[in-house]
Amino acid sequence: MGEPKHQDSPISARDRILDAAEIVFADDGFSGAGMKAIALRAEVAQGLLHYHFTNKEGLYAAVIERRSGIINADRLDRLERVDPSAPDAVQQILRALMEPPLGPKGGGRAYARILAGLTVGDARDAELVRLHYDATAARFIDALRRALPGATQADISWGYNLAIGTLVAAVSNSGRSERLGGLDRADTSRRDVLTTLVTYVEGGIRALTSEHPKSP
Template structure:
């Protein structure tokens, strides 16, 4: 479809395999098998395994972050933005990504959750590069709504929201298991409203210093 069909096929396969097995648990042979191409073709297009991984992250994070920037800008263009609207703009893209089984987004959601929680140099460097800039925008937006919220409270509160998003976005089945089936991993709106309610109350409480 694109000028280089081979590249996107390989990226899709790599995204899936990396998500399921992690960076070190994935081999170029597995990815080549999943993509149904020769192993050497991956090296031709992406050179090394490291660069392939970064290209997987770059492709998705670009799309997510530009969507977020756009909705952030739209929200802030109007006046009197509600905290709930801001948080919904934050949580929804993650949740939709985690439930996108057709476009393969759910694989990236898994990969993202793992990368953001890992502490190896590669994961930390990628998080810094691809996710810290948008994080700063959100922290500033939160402080514009909750006037007087300290920098510490805003940053910690934002990071807590990230933690909530990461545990909610992938369908792990843990909520269903712990609730004996009463929680439904598939229902985005069920999760989203709780994400927003919980995080909004948490952020406001930080601002009230209690």
């Protein structure tokens, strides 16, 4: 149907398609997102989407693969620097888990909406979570078990998954918490959100494992 508006290399066009698809999938969901709308937003010919990703399922999977890869690489890099024997090891592990999605590489509210859909989605979404998140999750669960030696695998697994749900709600940043708390959303920094998340999730995990919060 005509040439792409931008005569870029395939790599830059591919990235532009993924950026556009992330937003369209976030706004319209998988079912509502259309390849034409994604192509228009990316300013490329629709045929280029099929060239790079075959179909909508392939494009959706590529969006998840790219963003999860960026986030999880940052998470694991941070986790490697955590001392599991430190008094504040649980806090350090949770910060390593939660800070990357809150940062500029995390995809912001758009990817938070996609991730929220993944966590409650169908068999396709469950498989994408397994492929792109389970290995990293296992590393963090193992780190938490070493930091909380009395905890069971089941307790830590529950705590981890509840932490992810809390994180998704925070990254979506709807402003409801500030509104209900009578706060100015503009005055709430990413660092404030991270500290609140870590404090809340650490307390929950320690309660699940019959541990009591300890000061670092």
